[in-house]
Amino acid sequence: MGGNDVSSDQVIKKLIEMGFEHSNAIEAVKAVGPSVDDAVEYVLNGCGRNPLSGTTSFQCSSRNVKNLGKRVMTSSQSNGEIRQSRIWEHFQPTSKPKRSRGNDVSDGVMSGSKVLPSPVEEHKEPNLLIDNQFENVAEPSQVCCSEELNIGTNWESKVNGLLRKHFGYSSLKSFQKEALAALLAHEDCLVLAATGSGKSLCFQIPALLTGKVVVVVSPLISLMHDQCLKLSEHGVSACFLGSGQPDSSVEQKAMRGMYSIIYVCPETILRLIKPLQRLAESRGITLFAIDEAHCISKWGHDFRPDYRRLSVLRENFSARNLKFLKYDIPIMALTATATVQVRQDILDSLCMSKETKIVVTSFFRPNLRFSVKHSRKSVSSYGTDFCQLIDVYARKKKVDGMKQPLVSHESHCPSDSDKFSGSGFNDIQNSDIEESDDESSEKENGSIPSRGRQMSVEYLENEVDVFQSAEDWDVAYGEFSGQVHCEEWNSHGSIEKIDPPNKPEERLRLLQEPLEQGPTIIYVPTRKETLSIAKYLCKFGVKAAAYNAALPKSHLRQVHKEFHEDSLQVVVATMAFGMGIDKLNVRRIIHYGWPQSLEAYYQEAGRAGRDGKLADCILYVNLSRMPTLLPSKRSEDQAKRAYKMLSDFFRYGMNTSCCRAKILVEYFGEDFGDKKCLLCDICVDGPPKMLDLKEEANILMQMIAARYAESGFMDYSYDDSLCSDTERRKFLVKPNLRVFVNKIREQSQKFITADLLWWKGLARIMEAKGYIREGDDKIHVQIKFPEPTKRGLEFLQSESDEGFHVYPEADMLYLMRKPRAYSSFSDWGKGWANPEIRRQRLDKIRSSNRKPRKPRIRKSRKHFSDTSTSRGRISAKISQKK
Numbered sequence: 001m002g003g004n005d006v007s008s009d010q011v012i013k014k015l016i017e018m019g020f021e022h023s024n025a026i027e028a029v030k031a032v033g034p035s036v037d038d039a040v041e042y043v044l045n046g047c048g049r050n051p052l053s054g055t056t057s058f059q060c061s062s063r064n065v066k067n068l069g070k071r072v073m074t075s076s077q078s079n080g081e082i083r084q085s086r087i088w089e090h091f092q093p094t095s096k097p098k099r100s101r102g103n104d105v106s107d108g109v110m111s112g113s114k115v116l117p118s119p120v121e122e123h124k125e126p127n128l129l130i131d132n133q134f135e136n137v138a139e140p141s142q143v144c145c146s147e148e149l150n151i152g153t154n155w156e157s158k159v160n161g162l163l164r165k166h167f168g169y170s171s172l173k174s175f176q177k178e179a180l181a182a183l184l185a186h187e188d189c190l191v192l193a194a195t196g197s198g199k200s201l202c203f204q205i206p207a208l209l210t211g212k213v214v215v216v217v218s219p220l221i222s223l224m225h226d227q228c229l230k231l232s233e234h235g236v237s238a239c240f241l242g243s244g245q246p247d248s249s250v251e252q253k254a255m256r257g258m259y260s261i262i263y264v265c266p267e268t269i270l271r272l273i274k275p276l277q278r279l280a281e282s283r284g285i286t287l288f289a290i291d292e293a294h295c296i297s298k299w300g301h302d303f304r305p306d307y308r309r310l311s312v313l314r315e316n317f318s319a320r321n322l323k324f325l326k327y328d329i330p331i332m333a334l335t336a337t338a339t340v341q342v343r344q345d346i347l348d349s350l351c352m353s354k355e356t357k358i359v360v361t362s363f364f365r366p367n368l369r370f371s372v373k374h375s376r377k378s379v380s381s382y383g384t385d386f387c388q389l390i391d392v393y394a395r396k397k398k399v400d401g402m403k404q405p406l407v408s409h410e411s412h413c414p415s416d417s418d419k420f421s422g423s424g425f426n427d428i429q430n431s432d433i434e435e436s437d438d439e440s441s442e443k444e445n446g447s448i449p450s451r452g453r454q455m456s457v458e459y460l461e462n463e464v465d466v467f468q469s470a471e472d473w474d475v476a477y478g479e480f481s482g483q484v485h486c487e488e489w490n491s492h493g494s495i496e497k498i499d500p501p502n503k504p505e506e507r508l509r510l511l512q513e514p515l516e517q518g519p520t521i522i523y524v525p526t527r528k529e530t531l532s533i534a535k536y537l538c539k540f541g542v543k544a545a546a547y548n549a550a551l552p553k554s555h556l557r558q559v560h561k562e563f564h565e566d567s568l569q570v571v572v573a574t575m576a577f578g579m580g581i582d583k584l585n586v587r588r589i590i591h592y593g594w595p596q597s598l599e600a601y602y603q604e605a606g607r608a609g610r611d612g613k614l615a616d617c618i619l620y621v622n623l624s625r626m627p628t629l630l631p632s633k634r635s636e637d638q639a640k641r642a643y644k645m646l647s648d649f650f651r652y653g654m655n656t657s658c659c660r661a662k663i664l665v666e667y668f669g670e671d672f673g674d675k676k677c678l679l680c681d682i683c684v685d686g687p688p689k690m691l692d693l694k695e696e697a698n699i700l701m702q703m704i705a706a707r708y709a710e711s712g713f714m715d716y717s718y719d720d721s722l723c724s725d726t727e728r729r730k731f732l733v734k735p736n737l738r739v740f741v742n743k744i745r746e747q748s749q750k751f752i753t754a755d756l757l758w759w760k761g762l763a764r765i766m767e768a769k770g771y772i773r774e775g776d777d778k779i780h781v782q783i784k785f786p787e788p789t790k791r792g793l794e795f796l797q798s799e800s801d802e803g804f805h806v807y808p809e810a811d812m813l814y815l816m817r818k819p820r821a822y823s824s825f826s827d828w829g830k831g832w833a834n835p836e837i838r839r840q841r842l843d844k845i846r847s848s849n850r851k852p853r854k855p856r857i858r859k860s861r862k863h864f865s866d867t868s869t870s871r872g873r874i875s876a877k878i879s880q881k882k
Ligand SMILES: Nc1ncnc2c1ncn2[C@@H]1O[C@H](COP(=O)(O)OP(=O)(O)OP(=O)(O)O)[C@@H](O)[C@H]1O
Pocket: 169, 170, 171, 172, 173, 176, 193, 194, 195, 196, 197, 198, 199, 200, 201, 335, 336, 491, 579, 580, 581, 582, 606, 610
């Protein structure tokens, strides 16, 4: 979309999907007419009253898209086709790269090998900006396929030579060595190593070492681009092939063996099986690497159906099917976030061999400082939440009279020591707390297909990025020659990289130091929030940009570029940003809202501190609200899994007593023992004071047990392990936790003011101790229909004087630190606890529902179709036909 052939409604709909405010969208269309590009430019570049005007962050505009488009058209119009722009056309090098000095790297390495790929002296493609600098590039005719990886026994020293020459590192890490050894023994390999640990080298080095091609399956164009660009700087030729319009020349060259490493998205590799078989026969393919392999698993957090079809690789590149192969071409799968279940799924789905070597390193990132803070997470809390960030990046500008800020943040600014248990709680307001059940929100957010819902403005405004295809940029392919550098290669310019602080005393020392400089990524759930927070930060002089999958792709590419060049201070993004991107100096990863799983969280948080220096991973959540699943198309099974993952994350957020790093790494199956990170908010502030909640636990247990005894189903000698599903189903109407809490309030004045939220916390603790369990077939984020267990009944019957000493969880603390003035709704609240009053009120509500309602008069919205104006903003339907 972008021409003038669309209606205003469609343009507005598109803008709202991108995350722009409804009013801005209308204003933009009014000003520039029904063109998406122009309207985006109008809003982003502040042609209207948008305060983003003048910030560097939004200068990539649709105008640029058009200009780029024109440039592209001239080079491709000759054959009458409009093709996608080449990556070179966007990332032109400032100077011509130097020609290789001396021998090709593989010359040296392959000296013991039968085959020596020789560099191509003159590359004859006319329309490449850099066209003759390929290293390690061989025409198929110049190489024959050697099935033996005749590297020799001293491969380690060869590898170290290559490492120094190309990457400037002195040696391989031990896990990289193990992975390489597996490859050289023709074994499949599953590499599980922390984010930023250096998994890429495991598949990049084999290309240099063997002189054959490595094919890497990767989930995103931006990631493929990032890696190709780095490889070219390291003197390794590479290209990427997305699933969009194929540029046959790059693809053909790749299939002729002209690049050492071919990055390809899963959709494309499925199409290229035959050409790849020919490549395996000519130049040779040494390895299929499946990067971000958790995308294969339905149990993982970022499932991509096309990844699942990659089993065809084993079948089509086996020695059984290809006679010229002596061994199956090995498969190497790599990920930083795979639970034990996901690992098995990866092995099975890729048909990896039974002898697959599994290389696991610690998932622990010793320089990351995790913390959880409370936030109401509304525009009005930006002032409190981002005050410190604004101080870091725009202290001076803040003082210079900025235009009227949305919120006067100074008055809200918490102290430096605002940690989870500190002043972050002080802004709690009664309106934060809801006694709502999560059922309705689960229904609404969990299982309704993203595209299936009626398109209301409200819905569009809350659009999220759940699933992405590989095409996150507007380029579908790119080629990168290798340029050889001086011996002492400084791989990251001026950014210093240090060994992470593995020893406890080193970590304790870190705490004394302030964070170094570097950018911040703020992850938010909805597209709208990417724009509203970026806009807020820009207002205070922070160089911030929004990033979500619906924004123009040229804008996204520009954001990546500026982020890598350090000209952006803050990127406010949905999960669409940053997978596998290797930027060393990211100082803070802020999650503003509940992530959907611990896997997603750890992967996103892992983008911080890759230089080994201290970095912050802060989670802001509204502790008074249960997290909900983001809308997406899910089968029943998938929804169950998604709830389980969300529920695991919820427990991480509510935890107040266990080192956060320990929870994270143990989630991935690593035993952390009694170690601690010493940096997280729990390690630094210590757990809260333990409370003896015996009386409360007892009364809740009594209520639950009584209900089950009442129904004749259960006596106190009941053994839950013997209870069948059919028997359980006898309880057609299961009482939920709210019912039990109401009963407690009815029976005991002492507990009348205790909040449901508090009881939910207690129920969670009792569930963790094995006293109660979920009685519903569905998985809930938080226990909803509690059922007693045998252990729970024993606890109830026990006559021991021993207390029930527990650490109150975050939601309980939240209420205890700033108790809700129960009186503010006490009459109303108490009334509900009284069955008679409750009955009267319900009667009243029912009768008022029967009365015909007066039609509500709403403001008209000129730019929606006529029908929408009468229905108002929330329900304004956007014609999908146009
Ligand atoms: N042997 C080594 N010595 C020193 N640094 C290394 C070594 N191997 C890799 N690195 C560096 O580690 C950093 C992270 O590498 P890489 O992008 O491969 O991480 P990753 O494990 O793939 O992370 P993610 O899970 O986020 O994709 C890079 O800057 C890389 O150059």
